[in-house]
Amino acid sequence: MFLAPAVILLVVWILYPLVYTVWRSFYDRSGANFIWFDNYQTLFTTDTTRTAIRNNAVWVAVVPALVTAIGLVFAVLTERIRWGVAFKIAVFMPMAVSLFAAGVIWRIMYQQEPSRGALNAVIASVHDKVQPPGPLSDALPSGTQLTGTPATGIVLKTPVRPGSVALLPLTGIPPDQVPAGSVQAKQPTPQAGAITGAVWRDFKPGGGTPGKLEKEEVGLPDVTVELRDSSGKAIATTTTSGNGNFTFSDVKDGEYKTAIGSATFRQPYGGVAWLGSKLINPSIMIAYIWVWAGFAMVVVGAGLAAIPRDVLEAARTDGSTEWQVFRRVTVPLLAPVLSVVFITMLINVLKVFDIVLSVAPPSVQANANVIALAMWRTSFGGVNDFGLGSAIAVFLFLLVIPVLALNIRRFRREV
Amino acid sequence: MSRLRISLLVLGAAIASLTALASTAGATSHRKYAVSGNLSWVGIWSGAEQKHFQAVLDAFQKKNPGVKVKYTSAGDNVPTVLSTAVAGGNPPDLASIGQPGLVKQFAARKAIKPIDFVRPQMLKYYTPSWITLGTSGGKLYGMVFKGANKSTIWYSVAAFKNAGVKPPATWTQLLANAKTLRASGTPAFSIDGGDGWPLTDIFENVYIRTAGASKYDLLAAHRLKWTDPSVKVALKTMAQIFGDTGNIYGGTTGALQALLADSVNAVFSTPPKAAMTIEGDFVPTAATVKAKPLTGYNVFPFPSILGSPPSVVGGGDTVVMFKDTPAARALISYLATPEAATIWAKLGGFSSPNKGVPASAYPDVLTRITATALAKAKIFRFDMSDLAPAAFGGTAGQGEWKILQDFLKNPKDIDGTASKLESAAAAAYKK
Numbered sequence: 001m002f003l004a005p006a007v008i009l010l011v012v013w014i015l016y017p018l019v020y021t022v023w024r025s026f027y028d029r030s031g032a033n034f035i036w037f038d039n040y041q042t043l044f045t046t047d048t049t050r051t052a053i054r055n056n057a058v059w060v061a062v063v064p065a066l067v068t069a070i071g072l073v074f075a076v077l078t079e080r081i082r083w084g085v086a087f088k089i090a091v092f093m094p095m096a097v098s099l100f101a102a103g104v105i106w107r108i109m110y111q112q113e114p115s116r117g118a119l120n121a122v123i124a125s126v127h128d129k130v131q132p133p134g135p136l137s138d139a140l141p142s143g144t145q146l147t148g149t150p151a152t153g154i155v156l157k158t159p160v161r162p163g164s165v166a167l168l169p170l171t172g173i174p175p176d177q178v179p180a181g182s183v184q185a186k187q188p189t190p191q192a193g194a195i196t197g198a199v200w201r202d203f204k205p206g207g208g209t210p211g212k213l214e215k216e217e218v219g220l221p222d223v224t225v226e227l228r229d230s231s232g233k234a235i236a237t238t239t240t241s242g243n244g245n246f247t248f249s250d251v252k253d254g255e256y257k258t259a260i261g262s263a264t265f266r267q268p269y270g271g272v273a274w275l276g277s278k279l280i281n282p283s284i285m286i287a288y289i290w291v292w293a294g295f296a297m298v299v300v301g302a303g304l305a306a307i308p309r310d311v312l313e314a315a316r317t318d319g320s321t322e323w324q325v326f327r328r329v330t331v332p333l334l335a336p337v338l339s340v341v342f343i344t345m346l347i348n349v350l351k352v353f354d355i356v357l358s359v360a361p362p363s364v365q366a367n368a369n370v371i372a373l374a375m376w377r378t379s380f381g382g383v384n385d386f387g388l389g390s391a392i393a394v395f396l397f398l399l400v401i402p403v404l405a406l407n408i409r410r411f412r413r414e415v
Numbered sequence: 416m417s418r419l420r421i422s423l424l425v426l427g428a429a430i431a432s433l434t435a436l437a438s439t440a441g442a443t444s445h446r447k448y449a450v451s452g453n454l455s456w457v458g459i460w461s462g463a464e465q466k467h468f469q470a471v472l473d474a475f476q477k478k479n480p481g482v483k484v485k486y487t488s489a490g491d492n493v494p495t496v497l498s499t500a501v502a503g504g505n506p507p508d509l510a511s512i513g514q515p516g517l518v519k520q521f522a523a524r525k526a527i528k529p530i531d532f533v534r535p536q537m538l539k540y541y542t543p544s545w546i547t548l549g550t551s552g553g554k555l556y557g558m559v560f561k562g563a564n565k566s567t568i569w570y571s572v573a574a575f576k577n578a579g580v581k582p583p584a585t586w587t588q589l590l591a592n593a594k595t596l597r598a599s600g601t602p603a604f605s606i607d608g609g610d611g612w613p614l615t616d617i618f619e620n621v622y623i624r625t626a627g628a629s630k631y632d633l634l635a636a637h638r639l640k641w642t643d644p645s646v647k648v649a650l651k652t653m654a655q656i657f658g659d660t661g662n663i664y665g666g667t668t669g670a671l672q673a674l675l676a677d678s679v680n681a682v683f684s685t686p687p688k689a690a691m692t693i694e695g696d697f698v699p700t701a702a703t704v705k706a707k708p709l710t711g712y713n714v715f716p717f718p719s720i721l722g723s724p725p726s727v728v729g730g731g732d733t734v735v736m737f738k739d740t741p742a743a744r745a746l747i748s749y750l751a752t753p754e755a756a757t758i759w760a761k762l763g764g765f766s767s768p769n770k771g772v773p774a775s776a777y778p779d780v781l782t783r784i785t786a787t788a789l790a791k792a793k794i795f796r797f798d799m800s801d802l803a804p805a806a807f808g809g810t811a812g813q814g815e816w817k818i819l820q821d822f823l824k825n826p827k828d829i830d831g832t833a834s835k836l837e838s839a840a841a842a843a844y845k846k
Binding site: 140171176202210 | 492494495498502524576577578579580594595597598599600601608609610611661665668669671672674686805806809810811812813817820842
């Protein structure tokens with residue numbers, strides 16, 4: 001009799017939904033037709049759900065082990081360093097944040113554009129120190145006289161001789177990126193014994209004629225122009241002035257090529273596509289591990305504190321190295337605690353959902369799909385197929401049962 | 416004895432007079448309020464839209480003081496909320512639904528009631544396309560109250576000025592402009608590839624122009640296969656934009672990660688990061704950067720392809736009735752009047768398919784352009800992906816959304832994209 005409240009709650013909130021979900025999974029989307037195991041067949045034959053199952057398998061294989069290992073390492077290390085407590089607080093802090101919020105934080109940090117994503121901003125600042133972007137990173141060759149691409153450098157097709165003029169028109173430069181000090185481009189004048197030329201923004205409103213130096217088109221100053229001999233080796237360089245003109249004086253007679261090297265066009269660092277379809281799964285896992293490492297560390301840390309110190313001391317006195325103590329004494333003694341962490345994480349990872357939803361942008365959610373997310377998306381994400389959704393839920397339930405059984409058995413043994 | 420009789424008589428008379436009194440009282444209340452009752456409404460409109468729709472409801476309740484309407488917003492969860500309510504046998508009196516497919520589903524299940532009483536009004540104020548859209552099995556079940564024009568291209572006035580180009584009227588001009596814009600240093604297109612659905616809108620706009628409205632209807636009903644040559648022609652036309660990756664803001668990878676606000680902001684920011692974005696009339700509300708209409712950004716209709724007639728692909732939120740009561744009928748009839756639509760139009764963020772709404776009701780020039788185009792369009796078709804089963808046309812990360820995202824990634828794969836679309840459609844339409 002005094003069990004009644006508990007029983008009623010269990011029946012209403014656990015048993016009835018459970019039975020109804022199993023029942024519903026045998027019906028089609030409308031709920032009117034009994035279709036036996038068709039939903040389960042769909043579950044294993046559709047791409048989206050299969051990806052979800054495969055991803056979930058990877059999660060199970062990678063994440064619980066990593067979280068436990070990282071927790072163990074942190075716990076052992078924090079025992080030894082002076083700022084252990086501060087470190088522990090820092091690592092444990094993410095546990096105070098909801099998984100969804102943590103996902104949003106990481107989503108922002110993972111943005112590809114270095115000006116928006118913190119991770120790529122760090123990588124970009126290092127990268128751009130080593131390889132600074134060129135002054136004209138957006139420029140393209142204009143007209144038909146130039147060959148090559150910005151990535152390889154742009155070369156004027158026709159060879160030039162001393163006394164002739166080399167025109168190197170460029171386009172694709174936004175008005176706000178035209179270098180300061182640039183003025184109306186000037187048609188270069190030929191000089192005996194020298195090669196003259198111009199580099200200019202070959203664009204005026206409406207387009208203008210490509211390759212032709214026109215009014216309203218401005219010179220591009222400070223562009224490094226190379227003079228190459230017949231073998232393609234740069235024998236001289238010079239830079240352009242405000243009107244885009246340049247001069248190679250005292251050139252020996254012969255045929256040369258004029259070119260602008262690829263360094264001028266080097267792109268600023270574009271950032272790693274953390275949220276792209278290839279990296280999305282590891283990216284989400286990193287965020288997830290960031291959250292749960294603190295939990296593992298605290299639990300393992302508690303276990304560590306309970307280890308009898310004399311055993312460790314005895315091992316040390318017997319001449320074991322620190323590594324041997326860790327490997328042969330600490331870890332075996334911690335095994336029960338480690339398995340608690342591992343199994344808890346196993347259950348958590350099987351039903352991982354919110355962090356995937358919040359980190360993965362909609363375009364890659366199919367690549368990052370996991371079983372719980374597939375269940376939600378199928379039931380409520382627009383498809384509204386409660387039949388298939390229920391089937392996925394039942395499948396997930398079946399997957400969790402063995403782990404739960406294992407956990408319960410462990411509890412029993414401990415009691 | 417007689418005394419008792421008299422008293423009984425008196426009592427009887429008293430009762431009679433009382434009932435008479437009551438019935439006259441009832442009659443007067445009926446005369447005072449033509450209809451009365453409480454109505455519940457579950458709708459898709461939330462936030463500012465909810466506030467504006469409430470203004471329409473307030474005007475209705477002022478006219479019909481006997482009716483109380485309680486509006487509840489379910490936002491994007493309308494399909495879930497309504498499906499659950501119908502399954503539980505307790506639907507609201509009225510609802511506004513974004514998915515015509517769901518309306519058809521409810522009509523087939525007889526969950527919603529026909530609203531043929533409003534047909535004469537619709538014949539007067541709506542173009543025939545809208546009536547066809549709301550009709551199912553010969554009966555009118557839905558009336559679109561809030562429309563959306565998705566045949567618009569928004570551009571940065573500064574970017575167009577820098578490049579010296581004008582809004583194009585034809586596809587060829589659009590491509591030529593794109594080239595000039597690239598040379599001027601601004602990528603021509605900002606594409607919201609991250610969401611997926613804007614790509615389906617681009618496809619539909621190209622398809623209705625290259626294949627025509629009748630093929631559009633066949634494809635929307637999946638009576639034409641997606642492997643049809645007409646689909647491939649449309650994909651090839653789209654690839655003229657998708658394939659020019661240097662001319663897409665952020666390149667293909669950037670576009671695939673951009674969500675609606677990102678893609679709009681790229682065009683609306685100063686200096687512009689991209690020149691144009693091909694998206695519907697909701698674009699200005701999606702921007703989170705400040706920009707001024709007409710001087711900062713502007714709009715032009717999706718250009719004609721090879722001489723195609725002016726066509727509008729759009730969407731709309733449909734009003735349906737779950738319980739047939741005089742009060743519900745009165746409210747739907749009221750919503751069909753230009754008067755009701757004008758109230759919301761004046762408040763902004765609204766395009767009415769109602770021809771009777773004067774252009775001057777729209778608070779800004781740009782809405783005036785897009786909304787009038789919508790109400791007056793000779794060829795209007797509902798957004799095809801919204802007509803398709805949700806598994807194909809309405810779910811992030813699968814079906815048409817996902818396949819067109821893959822197409823954006825690899826625009827050379829015309830045949831592969833067409834056959835992937837066909838197999839996804841075949842699976843979704845079967846259910």
